[in-house]
Amino acid sequence: MKNIQSIKQRFGIIGQSASLDQALGIAMRVANTDLSVLIRGESGVGKEVFSKIIHSLSSRKHEGLIAINCGAIPEGTINSELFGHEKGAFTGATSDRKGYFETYNGGTIFLDEIGEMPLETQAYLLRVLESGEFIRVGASKGTRTDVRIIAATNVDLEKKIQEGKFRQDLYYRLQTVQIQVPALKERPEDIYMLFRKFTLDFAEKYRSSPIQLDEKARLVLENYSWPGNIRELKNVAEQLSVMVEDRLITAEHFIELVPNILNRNLPSIATNNGNSDNFQEREILYKLLFEMRNDMSEVREDLNDVKSLILGIIDTNELRVPDINQLNQLQASKMPVKRPSYNFENPVSNIPYSNHSKHDDELQRFDNNRPIILNQVSDEDTFQNTEIVEESLSLADMEKDMIRKALKKHQGRRKDAASDLEISERTLYRKIKQYGLQ
Numbered sequence: 001m002k003n004i005q006s007i008k009q010r011f012g013i014i015g016q017s018a019s020l021d022q023a024l025g026i027a028m029r030v031a032n033t034d035l036s037v038l039i040r041g042e043s044g045v046g047k048e049v050f051s052k053i054i055h056s057l058s059s060r061k062h063e064g065l066i067a068i069n070c071g072a073i074p075e076g077t078i079n080s081e082l083f084g085h086e087k088g089a090f091t092g093a094t095s096d097r098k099g100y101f102e103t104y105n106g107g108t109i110f111l112d113e114i115g116e117m118p119l120e121t122q123a124y125l126l127r128v129l130e131s132g133e134f135i136r137v138g139a140s141k142g143t144r145t146d147v148r149i150i151a152a153t154n155v156d157l158e159k160k161i162q163e164g165k166f167r168q169d170l171y172y173r174l175q176t177v178q179i180q181v182p183a184l185k186e187r188p189e190d191i192y193m194l195f196r197k198f199t200l201d202f203a204e205k206y207r208s209s210p211i212q213l214d215e216k217a218r219l220v221l222e223n224y225s226w227p228g229n230i231r232e233l234k235n236v237a238e239q240l241s242v243m244v245e246d247r248l249i250t251a252e253h254f255i256e257l258v259p260n261i262l263n264r265n266l267p268s269i270a271t272n273n274g275n276s277d278n279f280q281e282r283e284i285l286y287k288l289l290f291e292m293r294n295d296m297s298e299v300r301e302d303l304n305d306v307k308s309l310i311l312g313i314i315d316t317n318e319l320r321v322p323d324i325n326q327l328n329q330l331q332a333s334k335m336p337v338k339r340p341s342y343n344f345e346n347p348v349s350n351i352p353y354s355n356h357s358k359h360d361d362e363l364q365r366f367d368n369n370r371p372i373i374l375n376q377v378s379d380e381d382t383f384q385n386t387e388i389v390e391e392s393l394s395l396a397d398m399e400k401d402m403i404r405k406a407l408k409k410h411q412g413r414r415k416d417a418a419s420d421l422e423i424s425e426r427t428l429y430r431k432i433k434q435y436g437l438q
Contacts, residue, residue: 041181089138
């Protein structure tokens with residue numbers, strides 16, 4: 001754990017979620033080997049940072065590290081960029097050129113968006129992984145290289161394989177070790193920490209006061225789904241820092257400047273209306289939640305007032321409150337206590353003579369501590385312990401309850417439940433495990 005914290009400080013990683021620590025732990029353990037690593041995660045989660053961690057902790061740290069976006073290089077030139085070419089190999093090849101696999105021999109190559117690599121280039125890469133050898137474009141003999149491959153993707157490679165757009169043998173070669181970087185919506189406890197980091201960095205850079213969030217604004221921030229992940233969160237933090245004159249950000253500022261901010265990571269009722277109606281429905285739900293919480297606060301205050309009033313009446317009139325435990329013991333001994341016909345002047349007369357010696361002491365104690373009865377109580381009434389249970393306004397509890405209802409509605413069919421909740425099956429499985437709804 002101590003090593004993970006030092007890595008976070010060294011590379012500026014913010015977060016305390018278990019899924020993030022697990023991914024960092026795998027990166028640290030595999031760093032000092034030459035195994036190929038496949039980093040998976042949504043766009044904007046920081047996959048390139050993991051490649052830097054692996055390289056800096058490896059024996060190759062004194063050699064070079066280069067990050068290559070496979071989706072940004074044109075298909076006609078990617079082979080030349082990666083593996084080099086010979087003079088005259090194609091039009092414009094006026095001299096020999098080394099590729100990245102030759103230039104960074106002994107180092108690490110990070111292939112981002114590996115799923116966008118052309119099939120022809122995939123065959124070249126597979127040969128490098130199998131034999132450590134490649135052939136320049138236009139060359140007749142191979143060249144050896146010793147590089148470590150770290151690949152990353154934000155797409156479903158298994159689906160690409162089924163569509164014939166990615167080689168299955170290359171997939172198995174790349175995923176010797178696999179690291180799953182969690183999306184921001186899967187680590188909501190880290191969202192506010194990251195937001196504060198971005199706003200403080202912005203304020204320090206431009207010498208201004210950092211913005212603050214009120215309670216409602218923070219609730220909106222932490223329950224937004226963040227499809228753009230950390231990159232989107234940083235953009236929103238900087239946008240608010242510039243556009244809002246008041247340094248205290250409210251939920252209304254969020255709704256005004258970031259219209260999609262109410263698309264929270266919560267199950268919701270399906271609707272056939274357009275996006276405008278869906279947005280209005282979410283906004284109404286958001287307002288209703290806070291109104292309910294305010295109402296509950298007022299109810300608690302009223303209950304406290306009633307409690308104070310009753311205690312005041314008892315103190316002023318020197319009333320004695322019944323001892324519930326004592327009454328329960330008397331009932332357990334089957335004493336025939338009759339109300340309201342009980343003879344308080346001579347309580348012993350209410351018991352058969354044969355039982356007087358057995359209950360004399362108990363009846364005497366009960367008579368001495370007899371409460372003042374304000375209203376007559378029927379024979380069926382009994383004293384019971386009561387507890388005021390407040391309705392939970394926790395978003396997590398609401399989410400758990402909606403998932404439970406959806407599963408019950410569809411008789412445990414998770415696919416139908418996920419469709420009804422408008423979330424993916426993968427998210428539903430994770431939520432079921434998180435809330436212990438097995």
